[in-house]
Amino acid sequence: MxxxxxxxxxxxxxxxxxxxxWETGIYNALSFLLARLPSTSPKSPLSNPTPSPLSQRKFLLAAFTRHESALQIENPKWTYNKILANVLIRVATELGVTYTEDEAIRFSDSVSSWxxxxxxxxxxxxxxxxxxxxxxxxxxxxxxxxxxxxxxxxxxxxxxxxxxxxxxxxxxxxxxxxxxxxxxxxxxxxxxxxxxxxxxxxxxxxxxxxxxxxxxxxxxxxxxxxxxxxxxxxxxxxxxxxxxxxxxxxxxxxxxxxxxxxxxxx
The missing domain is CATH 3.40.50.1000 (HAD superfamily/HAD-like)
Structure with a gap:
């Protein structure tokens, strides 16, 4: 029927x-972290001899989703900009790369550009x-x-x-x-x-x-x-x-x- x-x-x-x-928006706003990751790092598809843009994208989006979901469960009263800022911090920490507070804030404000x-x-x-x-x-x-x-x-x-x-x-x-x-x-x-x-x-x-x-x-x-x-x-x-x-x-x-x-x- x-x-x-x-x-x-x-x-x-x-x-x-x-x-x-939002996948494109998130990846574009967050991908600068991958540029800071050494190519020898086992934590990224960048460690592959010929990394593909698609594998890098899926890797980063999977990390984003994992940390976003956890933060939303842990802090349901937080506004989304605070969730996003802390997602960046957690992803950067997981990758072992540096970040600044300003970068976390910029990422949290990137939503309107998606x-x-x-x-x-x-x-x-x-x-x-x-x-x-x-x-x-x-x-x-x-x-x-x-x-x-x-x-x-x-x-x-x-x-x-x-x-x-x-x-x-x-x-x-x-x-x-x-x-x-x-x-x-x-x-x-x-x-x-x-x-x-x-x-x-x-x-x-x-x-x-x-x-x-x-x-x-x-x-x-x-x-x-x-x-x-x-x-x-x-x-x-x-x-x-x-x-x-x-x-x-x-x-x-x-x-x-x-x-x-x-x-x-x-």
Whole structure:
């Protein structure tokens, strides 16, 4: 049976990895640490005779993800800029390379420079014609304002729920419970009328299933071969995906066509 995209009233979105190319943003802002690592170090793909850019990227993003997740669990009340500054410190310490406090601060402020995927703004403008658009993001308001006025300029959200508001970070179930409660209070929209859209399986689709949200939309950025977000094979029994798209642009096209078909049937 075809997935009915027209029966929902609100779309909730992960932002960084789904709308924003955070892997590129993080790597660009953090890769200077690799340049300080001796090529003989066993801690990096740089120690290989012919290191590939892809292996370096995955290595650094894996280190970022590991330390970010740990810090978010240890310090759920910290704002995201403080999390990021401490991620840099931990990654640098793990690699055994030097860093300065100014570099940690610059990295924590780099969020607004992380680029949007090419299809994001146009796709979101199309989706806004059909649904309430809700942010559910592991970020703070200052960082998100920079993203909204920069790479997401032209995108309108009906509500913005951040980790700073909630006091915890996804995949904490409390973030999704907050989403459900506040969407109902603000818009009168029921849980079954919310469709969650995200790239990350670990941070989004696993907890979304746990709180009883409808099967979600998986945006398979990089064909599902992301360095951050988990794998379908490993998480198959913990997720329930309603429909999958390679890009947000593909989703927007499918939504437009589905609503057009519905109108034609009236």
């Amino acid at each position: 075809a997935f009915d995209l027209t029966k929902y009233k609100a779309l909730s979105f992960d932002i960084y990895a789904t709308l924003i190319d 680029p949007a995927f090419d299809d994001t703004v146009e796709a979101m403008q199309e989706l806004a014609k059909h649904y309430k658009l809700i942010v559910l993001s592991n970020v703070d308001h200052t960082r998100f304002r920079g993203t909204l006025s920069g790479p997401l300029n032209g995108v309108h959200f009906d509500a913005i729920y951040t980790a700073e508001d909630i006091g915890s970070y996804k995949p904490d179930l409390g973030n999704f419970e907050y989403l459900i409660e506040n969407v109902h209070q603000s818009f009168g929209i029921q849980k079954h009328e919310i469709l969650h859209v995200a790239q990350s399986l670990t941070h989004d689709h696993v907890p979304a299933k746990s709180v009883g949200l409808s099967p979600g939309v998986w945006i398979r950025r990089a064909g599902g071969d992301s360095a951050i977000g988990g794998s379908v094979k490993e998480l198959a029994d913990r997720i329930e995906l309603g429909i999958e798209f390679d890009t947000l642009g593909e989703m927007a096209e499918a939504v437009r066509d589905a609503f057009k078909e519905n109108r034609n049937l009236l």
